[in-house]
Amino acid sequence: MTEYGRGQGSEPWHPDDPLYGDDGWRGQQAEQGRHSSYDGQPQHYPQQPQTQQQYGDWGTGERDGYGGQQYPQYDQQYASQEQPQYDQNGWPVGTHPQDPYAGAPADPYGQQTGTYGGEQADYYGSPDAYPPPEPPSRRRTEPEPEPDWDPGPDQGEHAFFAGGGDDDGDQEPGDRRGRGERRGRGGKEKQRRNGFACLVVVLVFGGGLGGIGYFGYQFYQDRFGSAPDFAGAGNGEQVTVTIPAGSGGFAIGQELKKMGVVKSVDAFVAAQSANPQGKTIQDGVYTLQKEMSAASAVELMLSPKSRNNLIIAEGKRNGAVYELIDKRLGVEQGTTAKVAETKWKTLGLPDWAANHGDVRDPLEGFLYPSSYAVAKGQKPEAVLKQMVARASEKYAELDFEGKAEGLGLEGPWELVTVASLVQAEGKTHDDFRRMSEVIYNRLKTTNTETNQLLQFDSTFNYLKGESNIDISESEINSNKDPYNTYTNKGLPPGPIGNPGAEALQAALNPTDEGWIYFVATDGVNKTEFARTHDEFLKLKDKFNAS
Template identity: 30%
Template sequence: MVEDLDDFFEDRGQWEGPSGSDMDLPPRPPRSRREIRRNRKSRKRRNLLKVLLSALLAIALILGVSYLVSRIHRQGPIIGSSRDVADDYPGPGETPIEFSVDTGQSAQQIGANLEKAGIVASQRAFVQSVNGQQLADKLFPGTFELKTRMKASDVVAILTDPSKAGGFLEVRSGDRARDVIARAARLSGVGQGDFDAIVSSGGRGILPSEAGGHFEGWFEPGRYDVKKLGSADKILRSMVERRTAKLDLLGVPEGEDRQRILNVASITEAEVNKAEYYAKVVRVIDNRLGRGMPLGMDSTVAYSNNVTALKLTNAMLQNSQDPYNTRIRKGLPPTPIGSAGDDAIQAAMNPESGDWLYFVTVNMDTGETRFSTDKAQFDEDVKLYKQWESNHRG
């Protein structure tokens, strides 16, 4: 209590000179234990604040460095900011030049090659344009027709357009072998004769025995760098090996069963354009074969005559000498009629349960297909298709 009273009066005391005015004196020492404690707490608060600020600055620095490292790791060096404009040509370009992009090349690697070829003014301009448009994962492999001294953004527009990529063969589900080989010869620059010689020899050393010497059905859909492969043997071997690997992955039985499944799947792929119908079509094929009925598939006749189903003539459909004419001949055709996709192959192994014997795609725009068990319903469905055909005939 005494200390509190002393503190009370000391806190309110005045330092005065003889005449009552303030004197020019040095800072006085603390007047009481309370002031000492107050000063000590104030210093502690200031020191704590300094520690907290230092910790926050350290955390911010660590987070900033981590972000920059992760971004560089994902995208490569960050260049081309508003204060770091890369050298660039104004375009549109001068001398035509071929330029190739390999599978897996980064924007930095492509940009360096473009600069070396004199196509862009700098690697940095190209990378800046790619990153600015977030197109790093849209750069396609292939051979492109470019020009020297092009604007970097114009080069990016071409290298991200798959239709401009030459040298890469696209095999699609349903493609016929003859068409695939013709495109492979044109894109690779390898002579058509080189391919024809291998086909004539029955694909010896390339095709499995169950293929019976025929490439049809044995090309796996996908993209192939045929220009880089460089020879007919390597190109054909690549497509067949990828097909074999995919069939193994899908669990397709080997030997004659494998060839039969590819045959059924290829017809299914050609007959309807919606995967939801594949398993039903396979069931129709199995049911008709089981009853000893001709398959009656226009797609097989179109294949042997190298036309689309819409261009079939009565003469083609009535040609009994055609081994692929399943309107007349019973059983499956001699070979598959195209490269079936995964969905059709899986449907060929797992047909849907049902007793359908007929189907008709009644609307070629929507792909609507109707299945039936009797000829009368089939005839009615054919009328619907004929009506659609009449309405769309040019």
């Protein structure tokens, strides 16, 4: 007998074939005591001569793996017939008297269509059918596995994204097992990966072109383009613009554009950068014109003529501040003072600034000296809240609560009061630290020079609402008001003005040189200090002489 699969051309079947399994070739071989050539051993047929191939092998399943099942009619039919000869590729050559699969009356499979489920298959109609499949009635009863290959472009997937054609191009047309293995073992997944990769490349390439175009446009605009801008110094229509504190060039440009002063924010930012003083533009209220060129707007904002801020000077008392606010808001005089008197608890004072007895104005010392954007249309409450917030932030920044006790004071309220006295009595900033020491030395219980009396004219002037430096002793000694430090020991009930930054620092850091007396010898700008009462009398004579 001839061994199938050894030296006979292309092998018709393979162990990976679905029919080659425990119930196919191997199961039936074990039953018949034979060994398949696919197991690595030759297959012989002792009941037949070695030189003859018979179609009986087909009936026994030795050729196609149908398990050695015998078909008596089939074997008898063809055992007596002359068998065809085959070339090395397994195809019949020469002539034979009868087509073994023709529909002759003697052919049990040619007429008995019921044996094949009511249909007759053309097993030799094409090379793809060789060797012929088993008759349908003899096949396994298990359901055929669903094909796991990619249905391809005809089933709804475009060939470009399916990746078809490339993988199969190197396979010979006749090698159908190779095609089936690749398609069954991962062809679909690979095709989908190829299609997804193509899609990613398209997206990345398209996004890259878009990004290049955008940055190219930006580069051109930065180098050669110009932002929209008006021409000239304005159309004559004035407008008030409020610039918040901490605003940079972009924020300022936004405010100006919103009010119709400049045409674009970019134009203003560019003009501000081009002006050597552009970065010095401060917050506040400005009177400008609509439709100004950006360069003209920058130039005008740098000029004092455009500034319209409310400036609170250092040491100014609250009464004077209220009058300034009324005037700026265009309201009736006394309006802001009334709000302060009736609504002071709602204006944002810290807790430690409330509920102090004999205080003339709870807001005194909390209208922090600075520049404020105040314009018509605002309410007095809003302006006062802004000032109180600025003072509270400053006191918190300097840690008044934490440092008051270390200075011999009962709390931050007294520290603000000390700072207000330093501001009121000091003529120049050089006086502040020494004036601060005078206050602390006079408050000491060991003070035998003034017996804890401050004896400041500034406190008496505060209660009188005056600024008089020539006060008679009889007038002072007869007034028992708590703010009169000639007749009351210790500090007044509260601050007597609004101290500035340097007075606050001096209150926290007094000198330590023994100063306890002082006299404004010229009555205006010059203050001299003394350690003893005798030195003080000499300074007093100097003042009287001037």
